Amino acid sequence: MYPNSKPFGGITVVFGGDFRQILPVTPKAGRPEIVGAALNNSPLWEHCQVFLLWRNMPLQSGNTDEQNRLIRDFSEWQLKVGDGKVDPISRKDHISEVLFRLPTQHVLNSVDTPIQDLIDVVYEDFSNNISNPQYFSSRAILTPTNVVVDDINYAILDKLPGETHTFYNQDSLEEQGLEENDFDESFPIEYLNSLNIPCIPKHELKLKIGTPVMLMRNLNQINGLCNGTRMMVTGCKKNSIECEITCGSHVGTKHLIPRIEMIPTETPWPFDFKRTQFPLQLCFAMTINKSQGQSLDIVGLFLPRPVFCHG
Template identity: 60%
Template structure:
């Protein structure tokens, strides 16, 4: 079943688009009735509050705070089915592409609201009055924004300014209401990785979060505590294992795991990983973790269900590339190599001396964040991840997982692996990408396929995903809030977590660091709070 997308706006051609797929209101109504009956009391409380505000047209700003497995996505789906089955408009956005493709009719918040890339406290979303998207938003009944803690608070403030502006055209009083009087619900988990600001201090990172914004005073906060992964059909022992695992995850995320420090003078927070999750080996570390994460790989490497349910996670792109290149060698077939076209942008034709200081060979050697490598090596059947938004209406978002179906001279055919568009095939073209890294004295432009091999990825990139099997490789200490928590909370069952920690002497260990910015939780409800929605 497909979900509605209403009308979308295409930046490149400046005209509205209608999603090709349609939806059946009766199917949505049936799905809503099924889902509504499965809501637990916590979810039902949130659901009733939001629905009441939507139907009374009083607006309201909500934040649903819950860890993975508490049913936030299930709640979003239930709300969408109810409202869309009655012909109401729901805009579903997320702070990252991976989370967006998992939502019914989802898009990234930056794409939907045209949020500027460079933000400050006076920024405003860049949608012009009189466009179709403005008319759509003016008729919107509910906005759902998932993975909110990942975004800088100025992004929410820019959308608040924009919505107050366009909704005042309908009723001037709405200019004084948060988000223009549109009911909006945010969701997320502040234990996860926050918005990363290059070279910023801990105080700057915490100060950039949504709950430290001036608009936080308007929020009504709900806490989801019940773990939806507990099932009646499980044995008592199985449910106990899940409960214990979930409690340990939350303790890690809250920074409340008992510290383990062989040196009492160290300021580093060290924790001991339970033995059942630790991988010890005297063999090649990466090879050992690969065999555990991808058992019987050669026989299963064409199985979509096998591939979409597992991944190796690590800290840096350099290690990710080493792991992916190692796995690529194990896959039979012809190796296809695609080279990029690199250049310096916005340099005058007469500035030959400046250009000669940066020859093409040097530009080819540059590796920048969010920009594909100069040399892309790939085979048919390899899993890849899209590195930029191409067409979110058909599921081609930054973070979409795909399998290479064929390699052509000027395009690569890929099949979407998961999400609501799973099974669809698309030709991925070479794309022009310009780096926003301001540390260089020039604007760097690369034309390359926006793809990277997916078998391993960084912990930052995996945020928003759920996997059955996770191999976590830590060759060095984590360096940012939420790294350990995000990695261990991606897995849906405790037996699927395998952690390999490389110690300084070249052996494996069960001791690792855990970075938690505890001050980010100061004005958030605790899991022990009885009444957190007041």
């Protein structure tokens, strides 16, 4: 086959992913649409050569035989979940609603206050570590949706001492031309402020000195200000927020984070709008997807709803 007739002109392209864990995000789609959007259903798949990663790198060898046994058992259980070989405790009509029981050693039994009990376990000895950046950068609570993330973040924020600083954004519709004036008036600023989109900050941002935050945009990659960088708030000013990086190769460096303009893409609304806000979000808790690429020592999972959308 000539290079011109090959996909991508014969250039080597690497596709990475694990179809057992994370499938494409398809808004308002069911299981057939989500599975159909996966890479292995693409016409390009027949031209791909598959390389399998067989060693679980995050699960390194322990210091004792007992630790090695626990690591090996957990790794084998993970693979069984991905392969669908875990014995179900109930099975509903739809395959995506199979329920199975988690190992008891990984479950925190709580009836009345599950969120607070999980916070107490993940953020143990909280009051004595509120000024320790490494304490917050090494742990987090993960959950599937942003709604639950906000509830957990503000519950922990209330436990921090100090004054709460509230920053509001500025929303505006993108220019549509003079003929769109009547259309623009149909969407007041109050309505734009109420819109919450995962890729941009919310209308109201509450912070305290010592709060761990995560950067939501690439501001200066050379200085370590990248999307996903975890930082600690060290100062709250009127038009900027001073933060200290707590992870990566630029640990300990301080930077002033300004408000920036952000325009969301692929929204369900029939208009484009612009939001000016600090590109920061609290990261006591974060979504499971947002946690990819993060290095954490202590992780708590809060799963109030089924988390496996595809089986």
